[in-house]
Amino acid sequence: MDKIMTPGIQRTKGVCGGRPCVAGTRIRVTDIVTAVQLEYNSQEIADDFDIHLEQVDAALTYYERNKSAIDADIKLQDETFERLSQAGYGRPQPKLLSR
Secondary structure, eight states, X not given: OEEEEETTEEEETTSGGGOOEETTSSOBHHHHHXXXXXXXXXXXXXXXXXXXXXXXXXXXXXXXXTHHHHHHHHHHHHHHHHHHHHTTOSSOOOOOOOO
């Protein structure tokens, strides 16, 4: 069952771990916030994710209303990525050819 969080943002059980996403997509609010933190502008984000500017705005509005929860989720995702990377998960490293 979908739970609409704010216009344009929803949580769906079993989709992206139940995290808030742009409605009808698997694009998480955290994805958009992270792109902003990496200094992408709204138009670049919309183009890269193939969504409308209004959807980017909805995600950023949701973030402003739920900043501490979203920031905590981003921190958790970063820590999980780092832990898994150190454990050897991720992209395989190409082996260098001996000369």
